[in-house]
Amino acid sequence: MATFIEIQGARIHNLNNINVRIPRGMLTVITGVSGSGKSSLAFDxxxxxxxxRYLMFSGTQFIVDSTAHFDSITGMSPTAAVEQRIIRxxxxxxxxxxxxxxxxxxxxxFASYGSRHxxxxxxxxxxxxxFLRNSPKGMCVKCLGTGQYHHLDEEAIVPMNKPIKDVFDGFIMKHRFYRSSFKKFCELYDVDVNETIGTLxxxxxxxxxxxxxxxxxxxAIVVFHDIYKHSSSENNRHNGADKVVLWGVRAERIACSKCSGHGLSEHAIHTTVAGKTISELEQLEIGELLxxxxxxxxxxxSSRALLDEMTLKLSCMSEVGLHHLSLSRQVPTLSGGEIQRLFLASYIIAEMDSIIYIFDEPTIxxxxxxxxxxxxxxxxxVKRGNTVVAVEHDEQFMRAADYxxxxxxxxGVNGGNRIFQGTLRQFMSCGESRIAPYLSGERSLMVKQQYKPIDEYKMLTITNATLHNLKGITVSIxxxxxVGVAGVSGSGKSSLIHHTLVPKLKQxxxxKFVYEDDDNDLAIEANEAMISGTEPIKRCIVVGQRPIGRSKTxxxxxxxxIADRIRALxxxxxxxxxxxxxxxLFTVNSEGSCKACKGEGVTHYHGGAGNFVEVECELxxxxxxxEEALSIRLDGRNMIDILEMSVSExxxxxxxxxxxxxxxxxxxxxxxxxxxxxGYMTLGQKTTTISGGEAQRIKLAKELCKPSGRDMVYILDEPTTGLSFADTEHLISLMQQLVDAGSTVIVTEHDPSVLSNCDYLIELGPGGGREGGEVIATGTPSELIxxxxxIIGSYLRKAIG
Structure with missing residues (x-):
């Protein structure tokens, strides 16, 4: 068996025809600055x-690839990958x-051993x-398994003192879809539309x-629901910043009262095993459930074999640091790192060997x-005989690598070259690398020397925060x-900032509130917390890591x-x-689309057995x-030429x-x-290929372009995701500029280099899940040391030096 995976002439995206050797049966880290080509090598x-190769020989699907992106690859075996940008x-x-x-x-x-009430x-x-909320038999009939629904005030929708003809500003009487049936209704029951609703x-x-x-x-209520759903969908597609308001009526997303937010049917809720319902078990933290x-x-x-299988899986999840989660936790609320670790647990359970595992920043x-x-x-x-390749920026992880x-x-165009391959010790002396100097100690990240003083009269205070594992805490920001918010995984950081502070600020x-990650609206959960001190805030911008853009183009x-302005030029x-x-004419979504592929760039062919093959459009x-769209040039560049430029170009x-x-x-x-x-990113890069950290920085840039001033509040969620040492230094500088301009930055973060540059830290813990949810330390980084x-203090000491 080959001892190395040999890649010859890799040239996809910005890779410059490079040759790379990766040792089999070892842990290899692929590193470099953001946009250097790491993911192009590892994943693409x-x-x-x-x-x-696996699909080609398995007979389950045939693949047509018109372009080879390398000369040869030898020493391969089946690959499995967890890539943060495709698992949201x-x-x-x-x-x-x-x-x-x-x-x-x-x-x-529960089906085998359950006892029904x-x-x-x-x-x-x-x-x-x-007992499955995705099943018609198992889902709650009111919320359809989601555990939440939009609460609508029916009295506000159909006020008793309003003339019937004026309901929804006469919408029912005017709209052709409802007009005839409503007229028939009025005739059947002798309804005078000039009378008020209260006369019925x-x-x-x-x-x-x-x-x-x-x-x-x-x-009328059903009509309103239908219109609300459509308007809410439109609002989300166009990145609407606030709740939908129709005819003065607002809708709040709340926990379903019928199933108490569990999403399960009455049969499931009233069936027990050893005195426990399935909902009670699903809400336990994994450690308790074990x-x-x-x-x-x-x-x-008699259920020992089934229980052994469950405890094995749960033990693996606990091993990868997910002990604080519950089975009922919704996947969209997990971080990219937590989702990756879910996949990692499944790989460990599988107990396979001779596989090439590829991870995308597993320490996120x-x-x-x-x-x-x-x-x-x-x-x-690795010990089981597998090869692990990780795209990673974390210093601790790099120091643990074999290669x-x-x-x-x-x-971008300034990257794509193989700068180094070898051991960590050899890497330390690599003069051309922008990463090696930080590992060798030749360079270090900036550290704030003076902290900005705290104004005791300008504090944003959260009182009695009890959501999830928070223990009725009061926190002043x-x-x-x-401001940095620190703590181990599951300590309550997201519960405090993103699930308590953010929804309350939105209300x-x-x-004055901007939150572009609002796909499903912010669920207003049973939350007793109170917020005070918002008076000085002129605007609040929340920048999360959900993917940007929802269409293929x-x-x-x-x-x-900027695409609209380019088309105008x-x-x-x-x-x-x-x-x-x-x-x-200069958009594939309108007149400029290719008539053969409708703007997709590929044509689809049915390959049998439900499989489709995508082939580059010949036209x-x-x-x-x-063709006519690309015949027009702006200073020598057509639309494709422009979209292929990097941001810096x-x-x-x-x-x-x-x-x-x-x-x-x-x-x-x-x-x-x-x-x-x-600066390395191209203008036309598909948003589906953009990582969570990159998406967050694009959103931040979009907000920074808008007119701003003092008293803005920026809330960031682990903004160092995907950043190298040098890129992190750049981000710290940017956040400091915002603060120097009179704004507030609240950042949830693990990276000691970012936390050491905060003026004030709030640390939650001491552990995760039930062992967390308390404020264990507050103050400047020097005070936390x-x-x-x-807990973070000892790591801050290393960062500060």
Missing amino acids: TLYEEGKR QSNPRSTVGTRTKIGNLLAVL PDYEDGEPLSMEY SEEVLTLFKYGCRRSGFIG QVLRAFKDELP GLHETEKALLIRVIRSL IVDIGPGA PLGVM LLRG SCPATYTG LARTEEAMAHGYAAG CSGTGYA AAIFFGRQQSEAYDRTIHTILTTLERVGL RHEHS
Whole structure:
């Protein structure tokens, strides 16, 4: 068997025809600055080729790849990858239990050994489907398994003093879809539309609200629900910043009252095993659930094999640092790092060998104390005879690697070269690398020497925070400074900031609140917390890590709005005006799309057995644009040429004041993207290929381009995700600029280099889950170093030096 995986001539994206050797049966870290080409090598080359070969020989699917992105790869074996940018989810029914399949095992346990409450005994035998919220038999009929629904004030929707004809500003009477059935309803029940709703009899009022089968009228409340869902969907698609308000009626997302937020049917809720319901077990933290299931083995000896399988999976999840989660925890609420560790647990359970495992920053979301455990777990995969390749920036992880591959030296067109391959000791003396000097101690990250003073009269205070594991804590966050929120995984950081402070600020600030991650609206959970001290805040911007863009054609240019301005510039060129071309010609979503592939750049062919093959469109050569759209050039560049530029190249192109391409707004946006460390990214990069950390910085740049001033509040969620040492230094500088301008930055973070540059720290803990939820230390980084209860303090001492 080959001792190395040999990659010859890798040239996808910015890779410059490089040759790389990766030792088999070892832990290899691929490092380099952001955008250097690490993921192109690990995922787009190594993983994709391993997957292609497996599928080619398995007979399950055939693949047509018109372009080879390398000369050869030898020493391969099957590959498995966990890439943070492709595993984000938004389905509220997807939980830790469904993702790990432990929920299915619990459902089997309850179907086999469950005892139903006599009041819910219907003679039907219990089956697994009764205990799955994704099943028609198992889901709550009110919330359809989501555990939440939009609460609407019916009295506000149909006020008794309003004339019937004026309901929803006359919408029902005017809209052609409802008009005829409503007219029939009025004729059937002799309803005078000029009278008020309060004049209707109780029977007719009920029919008016909820629908009448005889007339076909679906009811005013149902009409409102339908319109609300449509408006809410539109609002989310266009990154709306606030709740949908229709005819003065607002809707709040709340826990379902019928199932108490569990999402399960009455049969499931009223069936027990050893006195426990499935909901009670799903809400336990994994550590507690392990104890309960082990006790079940004595009470239910015949279920031992099933319980052994569940405890094995739960033990693996605990090993990778997920002990604080519960099976009922919704996957969309997990961080990218937590999701990756869910997959990692499944790999350990599988007990396979001779596999190439590829990870994308597995240390994301982990406290410094937890990284050693993760490294030990990943090394156990290596001991079983597997090869592990990780794209990683973390110093502790790099020092644990057997082998280092450095890609660079810079990003984008300035990267894509193999700078180094070899051991860590050899890497330390690599003069060309931008990473090695930080490991050798030759360079170190900036450390704040003076902390900005705290104004005791400008404090944002959270009182009685009890959500999830928070133990009724009161926390004061100083305004006008950089505030870091630290703590081990599951200590309560997200519960405090993103699930308590953020929803409460949204309620209080309304139009002054910006939150682009609001896909499913912010669920207002049973939350007794109170917020005070918001008066000085002029605007609050929350920047999270959810992917940006929802369409196949979405890219940084479209997301930031510069694509519209580029199209306008193209439409104003002499040639475009001579042909009568409008701006719509320069988008694949309108007139400019290729007639053969409809703007996708590929054509789809059915390959049998439900499989489809994508082949580059011959008519447009994969661009997605019609020929006439690409015939127009702006200062020598057509739309494709422009989209293929990096942010840094485009900043120069659109910043030349004497050229026809000059646009001050575009230049400002692009230079801001450079400031957040994204100069390497191309304008046309598909948003589906953008990592969580990159997405967060694009959102931040978009906000920084808007008019701002003092008294802004920026809330950031682990912004160092995907950043190298040098990029992290750049981000710290940017956050400090915001604070120097009179704004507040609240950052949830594990990286000691970021926390050591905060003016004030709030540390939660001491542990995760039930062992956390308390404030264990507050103060400046220097004060936390001396604090006897601080856990992050010892790591801050190393960072500060």
